Amino acid sequence: MSLGEFDIIHTYFNKKIKRQDVVLGLGDDCAILEPPAGKEIIVSTDSLVLNRHFLPETSPFDVGYRAVAVSLSDIAAMGGNPAWLMLSLVLPKVDESWLDEFSKGLFFILEKFNVDLIGGNISRGPLSITTQAIGYGISKNLLRRSAAVPGDLIYVTYTLGDAALALALIKKEIQPDLFSAEEIAELTRALWQPTPRIVEGQAIGKLAHAAIDISDGLLADLSHIMANSQVGAMLYLENIPLSASLKKLPNEKKIELALSGGDDYELCFTVSPKQLPQLDVVNEHLNYPFTCIGQITTHPGLRIKDLEGKSISFSQKGYQHFSEVINKVCG
Amino acid sequence: MSLGEFDIIHTYFNKKIKRQDVVLGLGDDCAILEPPAGKEIIVSTDSLVLNRHFLPETSPFDVGYRAVAVSLSDIAAMGGNPAWLMLSLVLPKVDESWLDEFSKGLFFILEKFNVDLIGGNISRGPLSITTQAIGYGISKNLLRRSAAVPGDLIYVTYTLGDAALALALIKKEIQPDLFSAEEIAELTRALWQPTPRIVEGQAIGKLAHAAIDISDGLLADLSHIMANSQVGAMLYLENIPLSASLKKLPNEKKIELALSGGDDYELCFTVSPKQLPQLDVVNEHLNYPFTCIGQITTHPGLRIKDLEGKSISFSQKGYQHFSEVINKVCG
Numbered sequence: 001m002s003l004g005e006f007d008i009i010h011t012y013f014n015k016k017i018k019r020q021d022v023v024l025g026l027g028d029d030c031a032i033l034e035p036p037a038g039k040e041i042i043v044s045t046d047s048l049v050l051n052r053h054f055l056p057e058t059s060p061f062d063v064g065y066r067a068v069a070v071s072l073s074d075i076a077a078m079g080g081n082p083a084w085l086m087l088s089l090v091l092p093k094v095d096e097s098w099l100d101e102f103s104k105g106l107f108f109i110l111e112k113f114n115v116d117l118i119g120g121n122i123s124r125g126p127l128s129i130t131t132q133a134i135g136y137g138i139s140k141n142l143l144r145r146s147a148a149v150p151g152d153l154i155y156v157t158y159t160l161g162d163a164a165l166a167l168a169l170i171k172k173e174i175q176p177d178l179f180s181a182e183e184i185a186e187l188t189r190a191l192w193q194p195t196p197r198i199v200e201g202q203a204i205g206k207l208a209h210a211a212i213d214i215s216d217g218l219l220a221d222l223s224h225i226m227a228n229s230q231v232g233a234m235l236y237l238e239n240i241p242l243s244a245s246l247k248k249l250p251n252e253k254k255i256e257l258a259l260s261g262g263d264d265y266e267l268c269f270t271v272s273p274k275q276l277p278q279l280d281v282v283n284e285h286l287n288y289p290f291t292c293i294g295q296i297t298t299h300p301g302l303r304i305k306d307l308e309g310k311s312i313s314f315s316q317k318g319y320q321h322f323s324e325v326i327n328k329v330c331g
Numbered sequence: 332m333s334l335g336e337f338d339i340i341h342t343y344f345n346k347k348i349k350r351q352d353v354v355l356g357l358g359d360d361c362a363i364l365e366p367p368a369g370k371e372i373i374v375s376t377d378s379l380v381l382n383r384h385f386l387p388e389t390s391p392f393d394v395g396y397r398a399v400a401v402s403l404s405d406i407a408a409m410g411g412n413p414a415w416l417m418l419s420l421v422l423p424k425v426d427e428s429w430l431d432e433f434s435k436g437l438f439f440i441l442e443k444f445n446v447d448l449i450g451g452n453i454s455r456g457p458l459s460i461t462t463q464a465i466g467y468g469i470s471k472n473l474l475r476r477s478a479a480v481p482g483d484l485i486y487v488t489y490t491l492g493d494a495a496l497a498l499a500l501i502k503k504e505i506q507p508d509l510f511s512a513e514e515i516a517e518l519t520r521a522l523w524q525p526t527p528r529i530v531e532g533q534a535i536g537k538l539a540h541a542a543i544d545i546s547d548g549l550l551a552d553l554s555h556i557m558a559n560s561q562v563g564a565m566l567y568l569e570n571i572p573l574s575a576s577l578k579k580l581p582n583e584k585k586i587e588l589a590l591s592g593g594d595d596y597e598l599c600f601t602v603s604p605k606q607l608p609q610l611d612v613v614n615e616h617l618n619y620p621f622t623c624i625g626q627i628t629t630h631p632g633l634r635i636k637d638l639e640g641k642s643i644s645f646s647q648k649g650y651q652h653f654s655e656v657i658n659k660v661c662g
Contacts, residue, residue: 023371027559028476029408029544030373030466035366040354042361043449045417045463049456077360086376088419088461118374125380126457130419132376134465135361145359213360228358 003094005122012103019083019116031118033084039136044074050127054192055170060098062192063129064105070215071133072113072196073265077213078144079205080137082113082198087120088130113198143201143211143269148229152209152270152296155279157200158288159241160218161254164261166191174249183245194265200290203282204269211269217260219302222268226302235294235304251307270296334425336453342427343434350414350447362449364415370467375405381458385523386501391429393523394460395436401546402464403444403527404596408544409475410536411468413444413529418451419461444529474532474542474600479560483540483601483627486610488531489619490572491549492585495592497522505580514576525596531621534613535600542600548591550633553599557633566625566635582638590635601627 003011009026017025023032035041048054048067068085075082087106091099110117115133166187168174176184201211210229212221218240226233240258247254269290271279283289297303304312334342340357348356354363366372379385379398399416406413418437422430441448446464497518499505507515532542541560543552549571557564571589578585600621602610614620628634635643 023470024475029405030375032470032473033372035372041364041366041372043417044361045419045450045452047419047421047452047454049421049454052454052456074360086374086463088376088378090378090380090459119376121376121378123378123380123383125383125459128421128456128459130461132417132463139354139363142363144355
């Protein structure tokens with residue numbers, strides 16, 4: 001490498017620490033952190049691998065941004081406060097312009113959420129980025145996948161499917177002429193610069209039961225809540241919030257992207273109907289209100305009421321139509 | 332992948348949590364940890380990359396062990412208590428026998444040091460392993476690279492150079508016929524299964540000033556203490572502790588491996604001469620006593636008294652002989 005590990009860290013990553021709770025940041029064997037008294041530490045790790053989570057043509061700024069966003073999203077899904085980030089970079093070579101842009105994307109989102117980069121590691125090898133987000137919260141208010149209760153309403157933040165639509169456009173599976181340049185820019189941002197729903201996660205911490213961030217697609221991630229909570233769920237397709245862009249697609253495609261497309265990093269959470277008045281208060285302060293998309297059931301498995309009012313059941317093998325009449329509970 | 336991410340985690344990594352301070356382990360968006368009151372959190376991350384930090388023929392058990400050891404060694408170098416580990420695995424394919432052995436090596440060392448695996452992530456891509464060790468300590472007792480003071484004696488744990496000797500044997504740079512099968516097995520263990528010096532780090536926490544773990548070689552790592560503390564150092568070659576195996580090599584080679592060979596993960600620390608009585612007490616309880624190898628100086632740079640009693644100065648460009656007479660302070 002033309003620059004050594006320490007030169008790279010010094011040049012691109014050694015920003016001034018802003019948080020009072022960082023006793024010691026980069027440059028020693030460990031960082032030293034002073035967690036707030038009476039709170040629990042929460043921690044998560046994620047990796048981005050070239051050609052798996054981003055493409056050779058993805059801008060380094062977006063790679064840096066996204067590497068942080070996916071980890072902060074896990075903090076959001078617990079309703080926690082993000083505070084610190086560790087970064088492990090595996091780089092095939094020292095590409096200074098790549099590092100410059102990458103670090104700008106990384107610090108852009110770190111600063112937005114008041115998170116300090118407190119340590120890390122650089123190795124030579126096939127390009128991948130591993131981040132570890134550390135935050136804190138009060139254990140009883142933290143949102144676990146296992147805490148959903150039958151009768152809970154199921155909500156999501158913002159809209160679903162835009163990141164998957166952006167990926168389909170990149171892969172040329174969908175023709176771009178349906179969309180304006182502004183719409184394509186917006187979709188691309190949804191894919192590469194998702195907003196971790198930290199504000200929303202904290203707002204529902206005391207109200208909601210279970211939560212998860214939607215990284216693998218609504219159905220896959222809701223199934224984790226169902227499995228961990230040992231409950232079933234009913235979804236109403238017509239309630240799934242879609243962007244104006246996604247609504248331009250044929251029904252089947254837009255539903256596929258909204259239900260099974262990953263990378264949105266919206267939150268899916270469950271809340272007792274008793275909490276609806278408080279949830280309405282929270283909703284009034286948000287740019288985009290939460291959307292109720294279904295209900296947790298004692299009946300195991302996932303059932304979906306489709307756009308024509310028919311109910312379908314969903315299993316790992318795919319959709320299976322069935323005939324039960326479903327009364328909607330929300331929306 | 333034949334097994335999905337969740338199957339792999341369930342089969343190989345979902346061991347019962349043993350620590351009382353883990354509120355929530357694997358299987359949610361974040362782990363929840365309850366750090367001990369009145370202590371600071373310490374955290375470090377390291378990556379092992381195939382063909383960089385281990386070889387295709389390295390046993391998966393050793394890869395798992397070493398991935399943990401290098402991170403725990405950073406905790407040791409602060410004099411901290413290790414408590415929790417996060418694991419990010421990038422795997423080219425699901426090789427169940429590899430995963431089985433890898434996880435055995437990983438848990439072998441985790442259990443030895445009472446550390447719980449509390450979370451992680453599995454992606455597909457070129458093989459690499461990133462670990463994040465989290466521990467705790469009392470800030471004022473934690474050992475920083477910046478805390479060395481002129482006059483401090485410089486100590487190391489155990490012996491230096493065996494890991495580099497093992498690597499030289501693997502690379503066939505040194506002929507194996509100098510060594511018995513037992514010696515080669517011992518050297519190989521030093522390379523792939525280094526012992527993080529947790530016990531020693533904690534024992535010196537209240538006594539020592541600065542510390543670092545020797546991952547890149549004594550000279551490189553001591554230079555970090557010198558740079559961060561803005562001090563110089565004097566080393567006595569005849570004091571550098573060498574194993575019986577390393578002593579079989581010609582002088583020049585054994586010194587090169589002991590000074591510049593990495594991967595030993597021994598600790599190098601500095602301590603005021605006033606603390607020697609207390610250090611002796613600590614030493615009596617160790618399997619292998621600490622060895623004094625030199626002294627911190629106000630004179631900048633590193634000087635070394637060689638085996639013939641001549642002094643040499645060391646710079647990034649290599650060794651340079653000079654004529655100053657040096658009075659030894661230790662050993």
